[in-house]
Amino acid sequence: MPEATVLVANRGEIAVRIIRACHELGLRAAAVYSDADAGALHVRLADEGFRIGPPPARASYLDVDAVLGAAKAAGASLVHPGYGLLSEDAGFAEAVTAAGLMFVGPSAAVIARMGDKVAARAVAGKCGVPVPPGTADLTTDQAAAEADRIGFPLVVKASFGGGGRGMRVVTSADGLAEAMAAAAREAGAAFGRSEVHLERYLQPVRHVEVQVFGDAHGTVVHLADRDCSVQRRHQKLIEEAPAFGLPDRVRTALREAAVALAREVGYVGAGTVEFLVLPETGEFFFLEMNTRLQVEHGVTELVTGLDLVAAQLRVALGEPLPFTQDDVVVRGHAIQARIAAEDPSAGFRPAPGTVTGLALPLGPGIRNDFGVETGDAVPAMYDSLFGKVLAHGADRDSARRRLVGALGELRVEGPPTTAPYLRTILASASFTEGRHDTGSVEREWVPAAAPAAPPAPHACATNAVPARLVRIATDRGPVEIAVYGRAQRPGVAAVSARPPRDTESGSTAGATAGGPPTAPMDATVVAVRVEPGQEVAAGDVVAVLEAMKMEMQVRTDVGGVVGTVLVSPGTSVAAGAPLITLG
Template sequence: MPEGTVLVANRGEIAVRIIRACRELGLRSVAVYSDADAGALHVRLADESHRIGPPPARASYLDIDAVLGAAKATGANLVHPGYGLLSEDAGFAEAVTAAGLTFVGPSAEVIARMGDKVAAREVAEACGVPVPPGTGDLTAEAAPAAAERIGFPLVVKASFGGGGRGMRVVTAAAELADAMASAAREAEAAFGRAEVHLERYLAPVRHVEVQVLADSHGRVLHLADRDCSVQRRHQKLIEEAPAFGLPDSLRAALRQAAVKLAREVGYVGAGTVEFLVLPATGEFFFLEMNTRLQVEHGVTELVTGLDLVATQLRVALGEPLPFTQEDVVVRGHAIQARIAAEDPAAGFRPAPGPVADLAVPTGPGIRADFGVEAGDAVPAMYDSLFGKVLAHGHDRDSARRRLIGALGELRVAGPPTTAAYLRTILGSALFAEGRHDTGSVERDWVPDATEAAPAPTPSAPAAPGAVPVRRVRIATDRGPVEIAIHGRAARPGVVTGASSRPAREGGASAATASAGGPPTAPMDATVVAVRVEPGQEIAAGEVVVVLEAMKMEMQVRAEVGGVVGSVLVSPGASVTAGTPLITLD
């Protein structure tokens, strides 16, 4: 068995996954945490924990000096970055190595080369892998000419990072400047790098990726492929392995291209090569390489029987891969649904908050990876993803049906989640028949806002000393149900079951909270841009402030027209739900 201490430079679900893998291998684990995560599940599970700063990620989880200080203080000799945050930061990997520690992942040089999307395109071209027409990093001034050369529609892409952050589809020249600014802001906030470039937007396409695994002894393998075509704004919602319906020749070509790319750059560890596949022609194009563990690694583990996190750790410790390409056998099919604290019926508005209770599904072929337990919270300043539900079956349809049943058992008391919406997608004929593509969420699976139960209206005020009674009408899968609640509510909340519509308690929704008055913040967030100034006349529906929460930008619009009296916030300021943003005459 390997020996050592692993500092987990991450939080949430992936930190929990790594800590559990360390436990199975007999490795000591160290968690790091911000003040917002002081009592989080990953902190409770680790053998030791270390505070690294205040809630903002920039001052804690993205603070390289603080993370390395925790490693030194706790005697860690390995650092596992998980996914997101610093996982694809070449400077972090270099700093870890310079400190005499082992980085669980590829070298800083490889991360820099493949993490730079423009440089990665060049590697793909050198390997004979087709790439979409595009540009290198460019300024806002040079963008219009480059866009005309590429043609519309196109996509603005962050040149560093991954996970769909910093990407905006542009259909006309008039949208380009705002898209570039928005993508750059998001990339800067998520990865600390604001560079962007342009690529031709291909549609309709499927998103197919290949998991690769390599050791320091020259062995480079693929662990089959995955389909991640169910996406919203380039954020994956459902993933499955293997990719369905691919001709054998195309599947083989994708896998060979991925291994060739990994071998070309001297890759070591677990990584993923992503492609866009045109269903109509069978053509494929290189998209990017993620030099880290993927959120969807679990579906590959289910169909191959291999533990990717444990293998990452063993490879980092210098061990050779204990299997060959011939030993990698795909058995059955696996599908994963990402559970995020978002409200699909309200435009996927982030909905952080306490999780009063949580019941995860169990049963044959079911796996639930969560970063919270009952009594924990989903903080507003981090990613909205807090769990994943996976199902494995002997074929795609059995896995699909099994996951539908599992999501029906999931219960979250607290924030609204994406579970019910994803269950609807899994039950659709479009998904069951594999006829969807990366545009299906926006085109074919638009959430119906009427599915959200309306906010309850409290009954008339009770007499002094009387026990208040609130009548709440709840929409369920068996029709509306009205219940009487005696006593005062301890706090607003939501009870979400994926087999029924969400049942809300509490005040008005963010969409109506400021109706008829000056705009207010719909949730705890950070101000990233102010679009108005004192004395400016604005119309109803005009954007006044842009907020960012849970790595998503939100445009706050005026409910009514008028003249701006004063602007009460500035870029970089933190606001809480209900905070006035401007005064309006």
């Protein structure tokens, strides 16, 4: 392989993964970073790093000019987008190519065609792959009639992007307009495109996907399949390969459909074709195609023995795919648990912060893909995912037991994580027996209520005000927290998580009882719902914030007249910062 520099246009654990693959192949790796990631692990591991802007992703990791400027400064010949961020942005892929660089992934035209979920449905239909009833992009005015045609329940889906962002399930016409607005807003913030469409919501279903790989010489193969049915609000939590319990005819049909789709569009690089499978009948429907590497690529690597990132780089350099379909042999079973800085017992509340201690599990068949070390931060402005623990075994149960043991050995000091909750799922009877589906988390795997943490001594001294409960309505369910304020330090509060008592949306308020609403955590303002002079009542939404990919509706717990609006969409706020004043 010729000497070359790869610009890794990403951050966190996937940037670490790509950098290590570059070094194994004798390639130089250049990192990009925002001010929030100046000392991050991916920057430390790279041969050199380039600052591309302030912490907000739109001002750094999503700034195409800044990323390309870094590539030029590094003398890079390839740009690897990882997953998330710019990985499925056709404009970015086109800009990389226009700059004379090699984009590690499919062409801009293929990304545009398959990244548009409506266009992708058409491709699937052309290949004879069933698709759920749905629509093209549409406006709110058109939605009611289309919803009647499709029938409820249905899902409002972002037409561009992935990762479960910009999706809302709607069970009746009453919630349709609000769901469309929320999905469009979230999609616009995440992907820069706010178009949405409707699809029939199928339940119960399993989420099964097929890894495909193509090269510029006309070869397209599949690398078996995966099951990603353990999800919460369309966000995957546990993935495994191969998909368990599929009849041979269904497995073969899924793989053939995925390869046919990839061939139809002339796919080059790593991609994933996702399907919904009805457990009772084995019927399946095309969901979408992700034109990039997946978070769960590691389980496929473990069962096939193939390095997907190395293959991506070789194919991008024009080499033929380093394996054939006959080389793809599945050996054993692998399962992955996503480790995120979230508190499952508090409605999966985002929990950014510094990892003050980290001990990773070791042992036969165990793999750890992490983007942090002890002392590193999990910033509030990015995804809460900071690591993955994977286990490989001779069969599904041995892999499962190994992963249960590994999660028991994992030690993360600092922010709470999803690890204990996922360990409980892995040990449950329904997971062990393979009886779960995409709705199992909300239906039967409800996180156990954690006892309320007492206020820390430094946060509740003799001059502290009484604790008060604060309710946050989020797109991932309600969160209830206890807030303790200190009179001598206005705006500073110690927050401890408590489980929600019901499923109703509640209110949020500030750090002092009866005061105006404040930000419950470090976040970005998505929308402001009030203006100066407006009269508000207790429970009214005053602003929508986003932290770690979760939207939060902030409500006032007292009525009054809005004096000054202290924030605007797109601005960052610190925990405890006032959002408005009330007269």
